[in-house]
Amino acid sequence: MKFKLFSLLLLAAIAVSGQKKVCFTVDDLPLVSYGINDSAYQAAVIDKLTGDFTRNNIPAIGFVNENKLFNDDRLIPAQICLLQKWSDSGLELGNHTFSHPDYNKVSFKDFTDDIIRGETVTRQILAEKGKTLKYFRHPFLHRGNTKIKVDSLNDFLTKRGYTAAPVTIDNEDYIFAVAYKRALDKHDIQLSQRIGHDYVNYMEQKVKYFERQSNTLFGRDIVQIQLIHASKLNADYVDSLAAMYVENAYKFVSLDEALEDEAFSTEITVFGNWGISWIDLWALSKGKKKDFFTGDPETPEYIKKLAE
Numbered sequence: 107m108k109f110k111l112f113s114l115l116l117l118a119a120i121a122v123s124g125q126k127k128v129c130f131t132v133d134d135l136p137l138v139s140y141g142i143n144d145s146a147y148q149a150a151v152i153d154k155l156t157g158d159f160t161r162n163n164i165p166a167i168g169f170v171n172e173n174k175l176f177n178d179d180r181l182i183p184a185q186i187c188l189l190q191k192w193s194d195s196g197l198e199l200g201n202h203t204f205s206h207p208d209y210n211k212v213s214f215k216d217f218t219d220d221i222i223r224g225e226t227v228t229r230q231i232l233a234e235k236g237k238t239l240k241y242f243r244h245p246f247l248h249r250g251n252t253k254i255k256v257d258s259l260n261d262f263l264t265k266r267g268y269t270a271a272p273v274t275i276d277n278e279d280y281i282f283a284v285a286y287k288r289a290l291d292k293h294d295i296q297l298s299q300r301i302g303h304d305y306v307n308y309m310e311q312k313v314k315y316f317e318r319q320s321n322t323l324f325g326r327d328i329v330q331i332q333l334i335h336a337s338k339l340n341a342d343y344v345d346s347l348a349a350m351y352v353e354n355a356y357k358f359v360s361l362d363e364a365l366e367d368e369a370f371s372t373e374i375t376v377f378g379n380w381g382i383s384w385i386d387l388w389a390l391s392k393g394k395k396k397d398f399f400t401g402d403p404e405t406p407e408y409i410k411k412l413a414e
């Protein structure tokens with residue numbers, strides 16, 4: 107009874123203070139397959155991922171690398187079906203370049219040509235739903251390592267009708283995903299479950315860390331943007347991630363709604379090779395020193411070893 111009263115008070119407090127919000131963004135669509143080319147397996151992974159997003163009312167957006175849709179110059183119908191499934195589930199799609207180049211290592215011309223090349227199929231799939239292609243996600247979160255490169259890319263994106271999609275909850279889900287894949291290869295169920303459990307735990311620590319950063323920097327909870335990858339690990343654990351967010355008093359919002367938060371217009375005045383959270387980029391821009399960044403949760407050693 108006492109617990110019930112406490113829960114009600116907690117809910118009332120959340121209602122007064124305004125619920126915390128998070129947007130799920132998923133990179134490297136249609137799928138990070140780790141070389142498993144069986145199309146039935148791939149379809150099952152995407153069915154699970156998209157099914158869990160819709161069941162949990164998570165309006166996720168997936169960012170596509172269209173080179174995965176081609177075998178030489180021929181389109182692979184099964185790969186298109188994976189994107190179609192995503193769109194038919196009511197989820198959004200954005201451009202993550204054609205072939206995932208590193209903007210810190212290639213020229214502006216090569217990089218923007220790759221963005222344009224990565225538009226064709228995604229644009230068509232969105233058009234079937236009356237939608238337009240309007241979001242772009244930088245591979246490796248590399249915005250450009252000089253002011254000139256950043257400004258010229260921003261200018262290009264604006265002229266082509268794109269909004270760049272920031273990330274606030276940056277993390278190493280891709281390392282957990284490799285470790286998880288290796289455990290499944292060995293049919294080690296116990297190990298795979300341990301990795302999944304530790305993954306959700308790690309993500310919760312990340313959420314709490316970036317919440318603290320948000321409050322230190324802005325004096326409030328800004329809308330968080332979670333990055334994950336289209337992997338088997340996330341297909342199996344997005345349900346648990348959703349439950350973790352709900353327990354932490356979050357509500358799920360679209361990227362459209364997330365970007366209404368004025369925090370995202372905070373100027374970035376630092377340039378480097380980093381692929382880091384926008385919260386960290388804003389902190390560096392505001393002159394925050396090393397102590398601001400302490401306490402960032404680490405990926406456990408056994409996960410790193412497994413993924414080597």
Ligand SMILES: [Zn+2]
Pocket residue numbers: 133134202206245246
């Ligand atoms: Zn990527």
